[in-house]
Amino acid sequence: MSDDPKTLVSTDWLANHLKDPDLRVLDASWYLPDAGRDARAEYHAAHVPGARFFDIDEISDARSDLPHMAPPVEKFMSRMRRMGVGDGHQIVVYDGAGLLSAPRVWWLFKLMGHRDVAVLDGGFPKWQAEGRPTEDLAPVVKDRHLTVRYQNQLVRDVTQVSQASKLGTTQIVDARAAARFRGDAPEPREGLRAGHIPGARNVPFNTLLNTDQTMKSPDQLRTVFEGAGVDLSAPVITSCGSGITAAILGLALERIGHDRWSLYDGSWAEWGMFPTVPVATGDA
Template sequence: MAHDDPRTMVSTDWLAAHIKDPDLRILDATWFMPDDGRDARAEYRACHIPGARFFDIDEISDHRSDLPHMVPPVEKFMSRLRAMGVGDGHQVVVYDALGLFSAARVWWLFRLMGQPDIAVLDGGLPKWVAEGREVEDLPPMVRDRHMTVRRQNQMVRDVTQVAAASKLGDHEILDARSPGRFTGREDEPRPGLRKGHVPGSRNVHYRDLLNADGTMKSPEDLRAMFDAAGVDLGKPAITTCGSGVTAAIINLALERIGKTDHSLYDGSWAEWGAFPTVPVATGDT
């Protein structure tokens, strides 16, 4: 990676050097696809970076919605984080057990809630473990900490806003799903969804933004990936994916190259693919 930035991404070396800082808080935000057959919380209990709290993406969400892990109400976010001992004045580092998969979603969620002092651990738990660094299976000591939330509504988009952007062409809509799902050649993992993509969107598969070891590519390489995908970085960007998790990897990558006018379509394909009145495109365009 190019450099450590406590508001976007930090290295394992940075975390090791700061792990005992009194105002550092570490979050394990591991989340697995429903058909992976893995239990993220159980894996956290068995092995996590010292002091890490478990951030449950499915639980800290809006349970009033039929869609998976939608943005929680502000009050719920505040209360859950306070109970985890995370609040104002803390530098947060978030990681996951797949290298870089679900951690970016929590980074984006903190930013949405007006909490900018959060960074993703580059390479996540796999890199930390591969380097022989300390792990533990003990629950952390937690003290309540007040959190002030100032929701940044411009960072999230709903189906109506995405439909308008698709029709007008005034945003770049960037889809993080695999090329097979984007073109409609592959079935969706969630039953009952149409196949294809939002008309006018571009496919930027999240894996193309990562190195083989799960770390994020350099800002120079990221910019080249966006160029190769035909992305006009002069337009504001809206990211999307299957259910709003890997889309945030694109948001993180955009932030790493200095682009700040980006948002995330929270409902993503779980909503668009089930919505009967919005159009679906297939193929490469």
């Protein structure tokens, strides 16, 4: 793969830069409750040397009833200061599934205006499989200021998505599994209707990944999107169950040079709960 410190870097790249003074590595592991995994406990057992743990559920908007919504700017800044992550840092984010939740944190940094951030391709499983170094002690951190320049265009709310669905001017692309998209499988969160946003296309996030959880090549990614009926000349809103895997779609779009995309933060956790917005079932 071609390393790009603004989107995706290889384990080789990270190994070569691990001692860079301005590198900050973040473990952004996150799992659905039924996965039976404890991300923080796994971090304390073993992580990439120097990595800090980024708690997606805690570094979120506590005022919202929806899961892990993007945090207010002030909260993000204070948490990053405490983690010693700030201006002038090249950030690399990884997760323990390979490539699942790290892109969400990549998107969060982009949302806050920090561009020098990349996802580790293949994540911690690939790093460990290659016999690379790990440690079990959290690093000593020094406060660092992070300047935020909030990028409104990277996030969408239910009103904006509803309008896009009605007008059809922006493609909505859903990262959930096909059975959930069609409405054939129940949602993992209680109280949600089954189906998808009218007019949405379905690109299950795992169709963008290789078997080792690395991301497919840009040409392959383009083929997957086009095969799902996504118009890559139009702007895109990505969606999923709760705003996590939607960011994988965003990362893939960025890899193929499509930068007119935004993420529906509430995703199906919000849309499926709202009684006033329509739901479609079956294929797109």
